[in-house]
Amino acid sequence: MSEKLSDVFLNPAIKEFGDALRKMIMVAEDYGTLVEIEYTETSDQFKEVLWKFLRRLHTKKYRKPSERDLEGLIKLVDIYGVKQIRAALLAHALVKKGGEQ
């Protein structure tokens, strides 16, 4: 299904997971998810990476996105496909937060 990437980008579930991914990469310098997400092609593979990502967040004691956001993200993957969601999540990871250059 074709949807403007900018609309997917604004979805609250994408925003929550994108922010968590960003924190994991920028603050914890954990590149595991970034590498793994690159090789996901199917929605099953994506869900598997998502599961590992949530475990990493738990280990680092970072705030996890809510159940509702998780369900929302999985639905979006089924509707729009992995590539679109992957690009939207990476876009959030590249967004500047307060105090950054």
Next chain:
Amino acid sequence: MYDLSKAYGLGLILQDLSSSQVTVKDFGVYYLIETKNAYNLQKANILSGLFPSESDKKWGYVFLTLKGKGRMNEIKECKKLITNKKMIASILKKYENIKQPEFFDSKKGNKTLYQSLDLGATKGFREKIRGRTYHEGSQLYIPKEDFLLSLVGHLNFTIWKWKMEKKGGQLIMILFNPSIEGVRIGISPDARDITRNIDKLIRAHRSGISPTLSYVAVSLAKEISEMKERILKFSNLIFGVMVGSGQQRKPYCGGAYPLDFLFNIVETSEKSTEIFDQWIDIFKGTNKPGYEELALSLSEFINYPSRGTLEIYFRNHLRIYLNKDIKPKLYEIDIMREVLRNV
């Protein structure tokens, strides 16, 4: 390149002689040059101002294959010709109507078409080979009038950038091609001002030809986005690249670089200048060893905008951000949204 340089050359001459705004439009098979006032041939002596001083490095680019005395003689002859009323009258008469380009295989009364004026010149004048021994073709020659027009165009509108390498290096030539709606010459800011600004601001990108072209294209789009009115409408960049080979320069590649994606951003986004600033910042910041991948992937995205190329660019941006001391700028959220909106 040669045709476009002639169109710009004629536009500049008409602008000087008519003291009015001139428009250059690309109609595909021909360029149309329009002026509001009639021209005055008595003012031909002011045309000397269209050529830079003899020591200007631009002469070195247009006469790249000529050295020392040969180059100086050619420059002196061109400087004489540009103020010659007969020559200018002949040029203006010749182009009153649509005229097919002329090429000759004999030098008699003509001038050499150098590869620095058009890469295609190196192909030479080919003849039918049936029943004859094949040979590489003879040098291409063009009428003096056309030679002069092309020189005026190149010296005022071409951006030359050296990409230095251990052996030889590459010389990239870039001209901004007008659209069918055209660009103006004469009232500032015009096509020449924009070319000069960009020429001053940028350097060839160490990552290659494609990032250099993207850097120029984004800089052009930024200049256009900052204008209150879209008075200059370009369609693409015409470029040619020469490469050093022993003592000679040889043609390497050439073509047209599309501007549709960038101008679409100019037309549809209120944040276009900020987007271009962000990308210019990346091209500037990555012009050093170790950052090539980021410049290449951004250039690939701008040249072939798709979700696939965007994602590759994002991944490279993140990797460089994480691994390098000098970090490329992150996006403001509204700028990121605007980038995504155009993919």
